[in-house]
Structures are given as C-alpha cells and as structure tokens.
Amino acid sequence: MSAPLFHRMSEQDGELQEALMSLGLSRKEASVLSYLLLRGSATAKEIMAELSIHQPQLYDVISSLERKGFLYVQQSKPKVYIAERPSVILERLEREYTKKKSSIISAIVKSSTNELARRNLIWVTRGLDNVVNNSISLIQEAKNELYIEAPPHILRKLVKSIKVACSKGVKTYVLLYPSLEQDLLSELVSAGIVELKTNALGQFYLVVPDAEQSVLMPRMMSLEEGNNAYGYVFKDKLMSLFFIHYFFDAWKSSETAFRKLLRESDYPMSFYSQRFAVWEILKAQEAGLKPKVTVSGYTLKQKTQITLSGFPFNVRVTSDVINFELQDLASGKRYLIGGDNAILEDISAEKIVIELA
Structure with a gap:
C-alpha cells in the first residue's frame, strides 16, 4: 500500500496548500482542495485514503467547499468530487477574502468608536x-x-x-x-x-x-x-x-x-487650518507673488475624498466668508474651497499646501 499523499506531497503541492490557507481556508479545506486541483477529481473513499481524513470530517469539509463554490459533485455511484477551474476558485477566494476583510475593518472601527467613547477627550x-x-x-x-x-x-x-x-x-x-x-x-x-x-x-x-x-x-x-x-x-x-x-x-x-518677511525658501507651506491657509494665500498675493495650492479634502455633495491643484483666485476674507476659488489643473473644473465647517462651498479642505509658481 502506498504512503498517504499527504506525507509525500512535493514542495510545490505544499506551497499550494499554504497559499490556499493564506486566503482563508482551513488546513483541511486547503488539503482537500489542493488534492482535487492536482488530481482533477476523486471519490470520498480515495480522498480519505490519500489524506487520512475520517468520513465525518471529510463530509463537513466537502460541504463547506461546495457551499463556497470551490467544487461540485458529479451525481454518480459513487459520487465524484471535482474541483472548479483555478480561475473561478481564485475569483471566489478573493471575494471571500474581501468580505472577511470588510468585516474585520468594520469591527475595528466599531471597537475604536467605543474606545473613543470610553476615553477622556x-x-x-x-x-x-x-x-x-x-x-x-x-x-x-x-x-x-x-x-x-x-x-x-x-x-x-x-x-x-x-x-x-x-x-x-x-x-x-x-x-x-x-x-x-x-x-x-x-x-x-x-x-x-x-x-x-x-x-x-x-x-x-x-x-x-x-x-x-x-x-x-x-x-x-x-x-x-x-x-x-x-x-x-x-x-x-x-x-x-x-x-x-x-x-x-x-x-x-x-x-x-x-x-515676518517670507522668503521663497519658506515655501512650500502646509496648513491643516483652512483659515490660515487663506490668510497666507492672501498675503502672498498682496506681496505680488503667485501662489499655487494643492488642496486635500472632500466634496460636500458626495462626501468623497478629493485632491486638487491650481492657482487660487477670488480669495475672500470677510466677516462672513473665508474661502477661495480654484480651477483644478488636471480636470479644468472650478471649485469653491471652504474649511471644516463649509456649507456653501464645493470642497471642505482638510489640508492645503502653498507653493510658489
């Protein structure tokens, strides 16, 4: 009787099993699936003999792999278990991994939020x-x-x-x-x-x-x-x-x-406060300089992150309004840039970098 395949797997076969485990499969799931991928198909009796897995364990593993779409069953006597195409398995593994990753991130965020509530801010x-x-x-x-x-x-x-x-x-x-x-x-x-x-x-x-x-x-x-x-x-x-x-x-x-009399060597200047970024843009323009800015923030309508770069104009510092307009060099679109409490503007700036053209 030949030695079980599990004990005589080549180094390459072992790497396949480890790769499947790294994508979220259990050791037994990875063992069965890698065996079927290498062999193509097998009966339950053949799998149990080669991998030294008991029948109850094997059926649990096969049910799990079938549910995940990694193998299908040929309804013959005896039943034959056939691995899906590697490309299909990879796609489904990636989907499963992404789903788990999202769940983990969600749990971390929830935990962090609870922690913030417990901390003294x-x-x-x-x-x-x-x-x-x-x-x-x-x-x-x-x-x-x-x-x-x-x-x-x-x-x-x-x-x-x-x-x-x-x-x-x-x-x-x-x-x-x-x-x-x-x-x-x-x-x-x-x-x-x-x-x-x-x-x-x-x-x-x-x-x-x-x-x-x-x-x-x-x-x-x-x-x-x-x-x-x-x-x-x-x-x-x-x-x-x-x-x-x-x-x-x-x-x-x-x-x-x-x-302070600012020199060219003082640039670029970065600000997390939109108000003082606007202040320095205004001062640079008053000094006859041509400031170019890069704005990182989010759009007020879609709440999506955005980065823009261009030359500010219509800089306003009044009792009610502190903002400026910017024509993005990449897209050509014009935006009104506000701060953390922006309401009327297009963009709420989280960071502004000022450099000289």
Whole structure:
C-alpha cells in the first residue's frame, strides 16, 4: 500500500496548500482542495485514503467547499468530487477574502468608536502652573503649525518652547492681549514666529498645535497671576478647529505688531487650518507673488475624498466668508474651497499646501 499523499506531497503541492490557507481556508479545506486541483477529481473513499481524513470530517469539509463554490459533485455511484477551474476558485477566494476583510475593518472601527467613547477627550486642569505645563506639552508636540492667544505674563513662560517649535519649522501665530510689552515682542520675533497681533480685549487663553488638540482657559482667569485658575485640555480635532475658527475671527480684525518677511525658501507651506491657509494665500498675493495650492479634502455633495491643484483666485476674507476659488489643473473644473465647517462651498479642505509658481 502506498504512503498517504499527504506525507509525500512535493514542495510545490505544499506551497499550494499554504497559499490556499493564506486566503482563508482551513488546513483541511486547503488539503482537500489542493488534492482535487492536482488530481482533477476523486471519490470520498480515495480522498480519505490519500489524506487520512475520517468520513465525518471529510463530509463537513466537502460541504463547506461546495457551499463556497470551490467544487461540485458529479451525481454518480459513487459520487465524484471535482474541483472548479483555478480561475473561478481564485475569483471566489478573493471575494471571500474581501468580505472577511470588510468585516474585520468594520469591527475595528466599531471597537475604536467605543474606545473613543470610553476615553477622556476633555479634562480640567487646575492651577495656572498646570495650565502652562499642559500648554508647553502641546507646543512640544507641534509639527506643522501653532496658534496661541495669551496675555504677556503667560507668553513669557512659553517663549522657550515656542522658540524650539519654530526652529523645527512650525509656523507660529500669536495673538496677544491686552497690551504688548516691547521686550516680549523682541523675544517672540527672535524665537521665529510668523506673525504677532494684539487685541485690547482678547477672547480666551488658547494654545492649538496642528489643529489637533488644544488648551483653553477663560480670559479673566488668564489675566490673574494667582494659582486659582483652571483650564481645559481637549484631545479632539473638531473642538480644536472650532477654537481656531473664533481665534481667526479675532485675528483678522486685530492690530499687527509684527509680520515676518517670507522668503521663497519658506515655501512650500502646509496648513491643516483652512483659515490660515487663506490668510497666507492672501498675503502672498498682496506681496505680488503667485501662489499655487494643492488642496486635500472632500466634496460636500458626495462626501468623497478629493485632491486638487491650481492657482487660487477670488480669495475672500470677510466677516462672513473665508474661502477661495480654484480651477483644478488636471480636470479644468472650478471649485469653491471652504474649511471644516463649509456649507456653501464645493470642497471642505482638510489640508492645503502653498507653493510658489
């Protein structure tokens, strides 16, 4: 009696079985199907003899493979099991694999959503020192852009961290209230900030790196020197973009104390805040430059991801509207580009890269 085929399969046969298993078949399913693919057809008795599979197990495996469309049964006596064509099997395996992949992704997303619900995305930080320490931590995490609204006595505590961030290429915009002190201005300019504005009233104390997370403190508490203050830390992108919205409202009407003279070497500039991207597009145009932008975001109607590239025009920064138009160089289509809370525009921009033509 010859040795079972399972024990004398060639290396190539073993690779076929492993390949079938990698596409989601069980070891026994892969063993039976690879045997039928190599032989073409076989009876249950032949399969059991060659693969050392007991009858109940074999019928479970055959039922599973038949249900998946990988083999069919010739109704003779005895029944003969025939493998489908390899191309058909491959197509159905891919379909099955894609279905399983979608189920896994769905489960991961659901699990992640539940995890987000369990996590603290906002918490209270008590005492001015703790507010400052949390602010410094966020500034240290900044990689692209940084927005700060603060009074002088707190800004002084942040200057060192701001300087380090600027040295790494982080574009920093500072709104200072209620009044500017000249030595602090010199320190901030030396640190490498892009722009500094002043506002006699101010809205709140705010630190937002990369439009991803933020520290917020009520204005009146930020003006007190004592340690009875408290603030909020938000590990949430939507809330951080919401704060930038109001930060920019005050920014565009505040008095400019310093504006860095941008050079060609400062480009390309990328922004997660559509508002400050629009601000820099406007400043580049006012300086006689010809900015070209690449916009990544999604369409408001279809909610599909899109990337556009072209030259912005009709740039608007008013009390009600902050957007610009763009004719995509690839498609020739014109789009109105808005931000995270876009309603009237065609595109909600998630990232904008500005370069010079």
